[in-house]
Amino acid sequence: MTGDIIVRARGITKRFGDFTAVDHVDVDVRRGEIFGFLGPNGAGKTTTIRMITTLTQPTEGTVEIDGRDITKDVSSPAKEDIGIIQQHISLDKDVSVLENIRYHAILHRIPRKEAEERIERLSRMMGLEPYMDRLVLNLSGGWKRRVAIVCAIIHEPRILFLDEPTAGLDTQSRHMLWDLIRGLNANGTTIFLTTHYMDEAEELCDRVAIIDHGHLVIQGTPEELCMGIGSWAVEYRDSDGVKQYRYFTDMEQSRAFQESLPLGSRVVSRNTNMEDVFLEVTGRDVVATEEVTFRI
């Protein structure tokens, strides 16, 4: 894992009319790492990923892939270095699985023999073989996603973007996808993924960034971020029975705090995790603008 930057986004901003979906975000992804991009619904993750992959034109800002600005030139050869699995599966649903995969090989100008070899290898790996002649229309969501994955990696991109790749997948498929991501990464593919699952971020990511309301709020390794709010977490219920969280950098402080709580309070003491970081940084209310409190 070298330290050089393969994706460099500077001040990327997207406005839809008066509404600013992404506001001057700087992202650096290092070559060979797995980079996690986290944020609540509507935070601007998809918009950011689409800007970096040129699918959406930024209102402001620049994106460089391996030192080449790809926002200027529609047919830039640098595009062959990226692959993306979109949140909304982007396949031609009225033709077969095989035709979709072949189409991607054709679009990327992979020689026929090479393409057929890759198709066979990847479809076997993803367990797609029995489905090759089915219309994409008739596949379940999880299987469609597998097809989308094969399509996105058929040209062996150096950077793979995945927008909520495991949303809606069963446990087996999730683990399969994690293994796949780790495998690709071990072979040198840089990974940029968004997710709502904090265990996934902790499990996979070398570094994460959190975006909220279009602003990048924090980035670093999961460990750094946990340490940032305090490595020791204490959960307890206040006098109204509402769950409260406190974080301490020091174990002694944490213990002292627990002892200060009224006798008989249900207290859990544990290590801080990404879920804590996420909730601390983006707020615990689901809709921050409305008065919503969840009583557990």
Added chain:
Amino acid sequence: MILADSFRVAWIDLCFIRRNLSSVLITSLVGPLLYLVAFGYGLGKGMTVDGFDYMSFMIPGIIALTTLTACFSTTAVKVMVQRTYFQSFDELFLCSMNPAAIVLGKAYGGMVRSLISCAILYVVGLLITPDLRFTLSAVLMILLASLTYSLIGVVAGMLSNSHLTMNMITALIITPMTFLCGTLFSVDALPGFAQAILYALPLTHTTDCIRSAMLGTGFEWIGFAVTMVYFIGTFVICYYLMVKGKR
């Protein structure tokens, strides 16, 4: 290079047509064949227009009209659906394709449908009327017209985000053109101002050109040139939409 890439872009649309060939052809042939029976044998029997019997006059018109309807609906609906429902249109911008290749490639699906339909209608025409001829200039014009109307479909597909908008465009622009642009009657019969409007539309010229070529009365260079201007114009618009459009 761009030409080879354009076939790459078109590959999946051609897959779809191959899969659904019979329904694709039935839907584009039923209308024209009904006109043929209803107007040709029913209404126009014994009539002569511009010195030819009505059937010989009408068949080239029906072929011209087929280039418009078959091409437009195929490419317009395909592009709209791929953009807004399948979202597979994005994939074209994730490889290093030249926008010109994308524009051309998106037109081929409509062209294939139109060319097969026109070939069938041409053969039918040659079989049932003695006045019609098979000429290279007619083939050339059918090709150019198919390409142009496919590109007009691409523009419509890029600009509309739902079937509703698409139906509006069809109802307000395409359907009036199919009936008014001299396909089923001679435009010369209309008052001057109406002629002026109709001669601004490409289909009037396409019809003139295909008709004169099929009847062997010479090649309407003006018709060819005007269609060519429309082709270049829509190509430029498509190119712009691919580069700058809100995909």
